[in-house]
Amino acid sequence: MSELEIDAIVFDVLGTLVDEPAGIRAGIRALDPSLDDPRIEQLSLLWQQHIAREQRRILDGGRPYLTSDVLDREVARLVADAAGIDEPTAVAALALSGRQLPPWPDTVAGLARLAERFPLIGLSNASRTALLGLNSHAGLRWHQALSAEDARTYKPDPAVYRLAVTASGRPAERLLMVATHAWDLRAAQGLGLRTAYVTRPVGDPPTSSDRFDLHADDLADLADQLDRA
Known part of the structure; x- marks a missing residue:
C-alpha cells in the first residue's frame, strides 16, 4: 500500500x-x-x-x-x-x-481521540431519523453523520460511499473508511477510499485475499496506528 x-x-x-x-x-x-x-x-x-x-x-x-x-x-x-x-x-x-444500541466499550473515547486530529463522518444504512436517535443514545461524536437514505439505497451500493466523498470535499483516496465488515470495506475500496478493519465480535472478518490498509483491535489501536502513520 x-x-x-x-x-x-x-x-x-x-x-x-x-x-x-x-x-x-x-x-x-x-x-x-x-x-x-x-x-x-x-x-x-x-x-x-x-x-x-x-x-x-x-x-x-x-x-x-x-x-x-x-x-x-x-x-x-x-x-x-x-x-x-x-x-x-x-x-x-x-x-x-x-435506535437504542449500546456502544462498544472503546467507542466513545476512541471517537473523541480521533476527532482531535480528523473530521469524523458517520455513514450508516440507518435512516436519518434512526441515525439521530442511535447517535444520541450511544453518545457518538461526529462532525457529520450521513444516512444511506440520502442515496435512496443501501451499502454496499457505491452511491452511499459517494455521499461521504461529496460531503468531505476531498478525493476518495484521502478518506479512510473504518468498518468491522469486510464487505463494507471492499465496496469503499472499489470507490478509491482507504480502508481500516476493526475487530468486533459481530463483524465480517477479512479473507486471505483482502488487502486493507490497516487492521486494528479497537479504536484505541486504530488511533495509535494513525499516530504512527
Missing part, C-alpha cells in the same frame, strides 16, 4: 461502533420477558436475516427503496408474530430497538 495520508475518517456505525445484536436482543427481551436466551437468539437471528434479505432485494431491484424505519417496523411485526405477541404498543417499541 502507498503511504497513508488521510484528511477525514468515515465510520460504519452498525456493528462497528455499536453492538447491534445486543440492542435487538434487549428489545426482544422487553417484548416478552418470559422468553429464554435460546429463543431470544432465534428471534434475533430472524430479525437480522430479514433485514439483510430485504436490503438485498432492494439493492437487486426486486423491491422499491424503503427506509430502515419501514423495514424495522416490518421485522418487528414478524418477530412479534413469531413470539406470539399481539400488543401494538409493544410491537411499536420493538421497532425502535435499532
Whole structure:
C-alpha cells in the first residue's frame, strides 16, 4: 500500500461502533420477558436475516427503496408474530430497538481521540431519523453523520460511499473508511477510499485475499496506528 495520508475518517456505525445484536436482543427481551436466551437468539437471528434479505432485494431491484424505519417496523411485526405477541404498543417499541444500541466499550473515547486530529463522518444504512436517535443514545461524536437514505439505497451500493466523498470535499483516496465488515470495506475500496478493519465480535472478518490498509483491535489501536502513520 502507498503511504497513508488521510484528511477525514468515515465510520460504519452498525456493528462497528455499536453492538447491534445486543440492542435487538434487549428489545426482544422487553417484548416478552418470559422468553429464554435460546429463543431470544432465534428471534434475533430472524430479525437480522430479514433485514439483510430485504436490503438485498432492494439493492437487486426486486423491491422499491424503503427506509430502515419501514423495514424495522416490518421485522418487528414478524418477530412479534413469531413470539406470539399481539400488543401494538409493544410491537411499536420493538421497532425502535435499532435506535437504542449500546456502544462498544472503546467507542466513545476512541471517537473523541480521533476527532482531535480528523473530521469524523458517520455513514450508516440507518435512516436519518434512526441515525439521530442511535447517535444520541450511544453518545457518538461526529462532525457529520450521513444516512444511506440520502442515496435512496443501501451499502454496499457505491452511491452511499459517494455521499461521504461529496460531503468531505476531498478525493476518495484521502478518506479512510473504518468498518468491522469486510464487505463494507471492499465496496469503499472499489470507490478509491482507504480502508481500516476493526475487530468486533459481530463483524465480517477479512479473507486471505483482502488487502486493507490497516487492521486494528479497537479504536484505541486504530488511533495509535494513525499516530504512527
